[in-house]
Amino acid sequence: MSSALNYRECHFKREFDGGAELPFQRENTMKENRYDDEIFFRKYGEMARSRYGLAGAGEWLELKKLLPDFTGKRVLDLGCGYGWHCKYAADHGASDVVGVDLSQRMLGRAMEQNTAPQIHYHCAAMEDLTFSAGRFDVVFSSLAFHYVRDFSPLVERISDWLRPGGELVFSVEHPVFTAYGSQDWYYDSQGKILHFPVDNYYYEGKREAIFLGEKVVKYHRTLTTYLEALLRNGFSIHHVIEPQPPAEMLGQPGMLDEMRRPMMLLVSATKGC
Amino acid sequence: MSSALNYRECHFKREFDGGAELPFQRENTMKENRYDDEIFFRKYGEMARSRYGLAGAGEWLELKKLLPDFTGKRVLDLGCGYGWHCKYAADHGASDVVGVDLSQRMLGRAMEQNTAPQIHYHCAAMEDLTFSAGRFDVVFSSLAFHYVRDFSPLVERISDWLRPGGELVFSVEHPVFTAYGSQDWYYDSQGKILHFPVDNYYYEGKREAIFLGEKVVKYHRTLTTYLEALLRNGFSIHHVIEPQPPAEMLGQPGMLDEMRRPMMLLVSATKGC
Numbered sequence: 001m002s003s004a005l006n007y008r009e010c011h012f013k014r015e016f017d018g019g020a021e022l023p024f025q026r027e028n029t030m031k032e033n034r035y036d037d038e039i040f041f042r043k044y045g046e047m048a049r050s051r052y053g054l055a056g057a058g059e060w061l062e063l064k065k066l067l068p069d070f071t072g073k074r075v076l077d078l079g080c081g082y083g084w085h086c087k088y089a090a091d092h093g094a095s096d097v098v099g100v101d102l103s104q105r106m107l108g109r110a111m112e113q114n115t116a117p118q119i120h121y122h123c124a125a126m127e128d129l130t131f132s133a134g135r136f137d138v139v140f141s142s143l144a145f146h147y148v149r150d151f152s153p154l155v156e157r158i159s160d161w162l163r164p165g166g167e168l169v170f171s172v173e174h175p176v177f178t179a180y181g182s183q184d185w186y187y188d189s190q191g192k193i194l195h196f197p198v199d200n201y202y203y204e205g206k207r208e209a210i211f212l213g214e215k216v217v218k219y220h221r222t223l224t225t226y227l228e229a230l231l232r233n234g235f236s237i238h239h240v241i242e243p244q245p246p247a248e249m250l251g252q253p254g255m256l257d258e259m260r261r262p263m264m265l266l267v268s269a270t271k272g273c
Numbered sequence: 274m275s276s277a278l279n280y281r282e283c284h285f286k287r288e289f290d291g292g293a294e295l296p297f298q299r300e301n302t303m304k305e306n307r308y309d310d311e312i313f314f315r316k317y318g319e320m321a322r323s324r325y326g327l328a329g330a331g332e333w334l335e336l337k338k339l340l341p342d343f344t345g346k347r348v349l350d351l352g353c354g355y356g357w358h359c360k361y362a363a364d365h366g367a368s369d370v371v372g373v374d375l376s377q378r379m380l381g382r383a384m385e386q387n388t389a390p391q392i393h394y395h396c397a398a399m400e401d402l403t404f405s406a407g408r409f410d411v412v413f414s415s416l417a418f419h420y421v422r423d424f425s426p427l428v429e430r431i432s433d434w435l436r437p438g439g440e441l442v443f444s445v446e447h448p449v450f451t452a453y454g455s456q457d458w459y460y461d462s463q464g465k466i467l468h469f470p471v472d473n474y475y476y477e478g479k480r481e482a483i484f485l486g487e488k489v490v491k492y493h494r495t496l497t498t499y500l501e502a503l504l505r506n507g508f509s510i511h512h513v514i515e516p517q518p519p520a521e522m523l524g525q526p527g528m529l530d531e532m533r534r535p536m537m538l539l540v541s542a543t544k545g546c
Contacts, residue, residue, distance in 0.1 A: 176449055176471055179534075186459070186468070195459070197468035198449055202517050202532040222535070223496065227513045237510050240500045244475050259475040261452075262495070 034214055035081075035103035043212045045109075053084040059171060059264050062243035063142070066268040068167045070094040073137040076161065078126045078170075079144025083110030083119070089140070090116035098136075100124050127154060134163040141170040143264070146178060146218045149205075152229045159233045164273040168235060174242060174262040178220040181207040185257070196261035226265070235269035242266075307487055308354075308376035316485045318382075326357040332444060332537050335516035336415070339541040341440045343367040346410040349434065351399045351443075352417025356383030356392065362413070363389035371409075373397050400427060407436040414443040416537070419451060419491045422479075425502045432506045437546040441508060447515060447535040451493040454480040458530070469534035499538065508542035515539075 034040040048056035054064075071093035077086050080099030089097050097119040101107050107121045126141075127148060139158050148154055158168060177183060179201045185193040200220075207220050230237060242262040249255050307313040321329035327337075344366035350359050353372030362370050370392040374380050380394045399414075400421060412431050421427055431441055450456060452474045458466040473493075480493050503510060515535040522528050 176474075180468060186470070195453060195470035195472040197459070198471050198534045199468040200532070201449070201515075201534045222515055224513060224515045227510075231510070231512065237500075237504070239504065240497060242474075242495055242497045259473070261471045261474045 034216060035101075035106050037214070040212055040214055041103075041105045049084075050082060053082070054088060058245050058249060058258075059243040059266065061246055062241050063169075063171055063266050066169050066239050066241065066266055067140075068138055068169070070138070074135065075138045075140060076100070076131070076136045078129075078139065078141040078158075079147070080110060080121065081106045081142070081144075083107075083114030083121065085140055085142055086110070086119045086121075087114035087116060089138070090119050094118060094138075098122065100126055100129060102126075129157070131161045133160050134166075135161050137163055137166050139166070139168045139170075141172075143171050143173065145170060146173045146221070149219050151219075151221055151225060152232070155229045155233050155235075159235065159271055162271045164271055166271045167268065168230070168271070169266075169268045171264055171266045172226065173218065174265045175201070175221060175223050175226070176261055177263045178207055178218055181209065181220070183207075183209040183211075193257060193260075223265070226267070230267070230269050234272040236272060238268045238270060240265065240267055307489060308374075309378050310487070313485055313487055314376075314378045322357075323355060326355070327361060331518050331522060331531075332516040332539065334519055335514050336442075336444055336539050339442050339512050339514065339539055340413075341411055341442070343411070347408065348411045348413060349373070349404070349409045351402075351412065351414040351431075352420070353383060353394065354379045354415070356380075356387030356394065358413055358415055359383070359392045359394075360387035360389060362411070363392050367391060367411075369393075371395065373399055373402060375399075402430070404434045406433050407439075408434050410436060410439050412439070412441045412443075414445075416444050416446065418443055418445045419494070422492050424492075424494055424498060425505070428502045428506050428508075432508065432544055435544045437544055439544045440541065441503070441544070442539075442541045444537055444539045445499065446491065447538045448474070448494060448496050448499070449534055450536045451480055451491055454482065454493070456480075456482040456484075466530060466533075496538070499540070503540070503542050507545040509545060511541045511543060513538070513540055 035044065044050055054060045070089045073089070073094045074096040075089045075094045075098070077097065077099045080086050080101045083099050086097045086099040095118060099110060099119060099121045101110070101121070101123065102125055104123055107123055110121050126144070139162055145151060145154070162168065176196070176198055180197045180199045186195055186197045188194050201222065204221050204225065205219060207218050208215050209218065227237065227240070243264055243266055245255055245258040308317065317323055327333045343362045346362070346367045347369040348362045348367045348371070350362070350370065350372045353359050353374045356372050359370045359372040368391060372383060372392060372394045374383070374394070374396065375398055377396055380396055383394050399417070412435055418424060418427070435441065449469070449471055453470045453472045459468055459470045461467050474495065477494050477498060478492060480491050481488050482491065500510065500513070516537055516539055518528055518531040
């Protein structure tokens with residue numbers, strides 16, 4: 001099971017902290033910013049994706065295929081965490097990279113480990129950001145949108161920040177994974193996995209999962225909501241990928257279970273011209 | 274529970290019968306054509322969607338929104354069953370409608386109940402069809418693609434049959450619904466629904482569900498496979514809808530359970546010009 005965490009660990013990530021100006025953000029102020037909690041942050045730092053960066057993230061091989069050519073591009077990373085993707089964009093020719101995260105601790109690590117002259121990190125809630133229209137060529141987000149309560153208004157703003165023809169690439173926890181809430185398997189009395197439970201699928205909203213001994217709040221949304229928000233805002237969808245664990249990881253203990261239910265959804269889309 | 278069947282019944286439908294020329298079709302020859310089985314066909318005929326047509330299908334209100342203006346259009350319906358959608362297209366101005374189904378019994382009913390001068394019904398497996406390039410303006414399919422083993426080759430052929438800019442609209446059982454196989458809830462020892470089980474999600478292929486006392490074979494595919502097959506074949510996706518039961522049906526006994534997991538996926542897409 002521990003090895004499986006290399007792939008599975010990504011189901012917890014940045015949470016809201018302060019700084020929110022809208023009522024729905026205040027709702028989560030303070031209590032959900034696990035990444036600024038010292039113990040939680042330390043445990044997060046022990047995970048493969050924290051220690052090894054992109055190479056430690058099971059979905060990276062698939063996500064990488066969806067990324068555009070970054071040469072000369074102005075890039076925004078929403079929920080940038082340690083800044084691995086910002087660094088990747090900079091190393092691949094991006095001219096201007098803005099990494100945004102709510103957690104000061106995460107950004108502290110980003111500024112230690114993933115710097116480049118063209119990368120600028122900012123501490124903010126992604127819902128509070130304001131940029132001029134067409135400010136970016138690429139908007140990217142890794143496993144952060146499921147912490148945002150209202151997706152459609154965010155997509156509207158992302159569309160505004162992108163130039164026509166600009167690209168949006170993101171990963172998010174899969175609706176199958178977020179629907180039930182616990183994000184855990186259903187076991188028999190011997191502790192053996194029976195299957196993964198889905199429930200309350202059409203009831204979108206707050207879910208609480210336990211991770212590292214802490215409650216972590218996320219927002220469940222249907223696939224319909226994710227994709228229709230993009231389509232309604234004029235995006236053309238290029239790819240919708242439910243990444244499987246890489247073949248070379250399947251031999252690891254517990255990893256075969258990752259073939260039993262989808263955990264993530266990767267999407268790439270282009271803003272209409 | 275019986276009322277819920279008005280919505281839920283759609284999880285069984287046409288199966289392969291004879292006439293297949295490819296090895297993978299022979300695999301299912303005879304044994305899966307439940308719709309030509311007298312008892313099964315009779316039971317199917319008792320269902321709301323058989324008795325009341327489109328108005329008896331819980332997903333119709335959502336599906337209808339995805340349909341194009343049929344005026345003057347040449348339409349192909351793959352797995353047309355009783356022909357309700359063929360008749361709808363004809364009644365809404367289609368100039369030429371071809372309905373294809375494997376079941377003689379289903380087509381017999383179509384020719385009794387849903388006729389029009391511009392509708393022509395054919396008994397065939399959709400995998401065996403040949404049409405000239407650009408023969409149709411619209412290809413439609415209702416809850417039939419999950420009976421086809423290989424989706425991508427079918428999409429290639431549909432793309433060929435459509436004129437550039439032509440539209441593909443289909444409904445299919447949702448990958449959440451097909452993954453486990455039984456298509457049933459998971460119950461506690463008292464028979465109370467606990468949740469819906471998902472398992473073997475990434476293992477695509479044959480599944481057996483029991484319905485009306487008979488094994489019914491369907492093919493599970495991931496969402497990735499459905500959508501990427503379209504994108505890879507040059508389709509632009511317009512809508513991806515997981516239909517909820519209509520609000521006016523929620524008061525019926527058992528219908529609230531339909532809010533707990535997605536059962537269908539509706540997709541509309543346009544062939545690239």
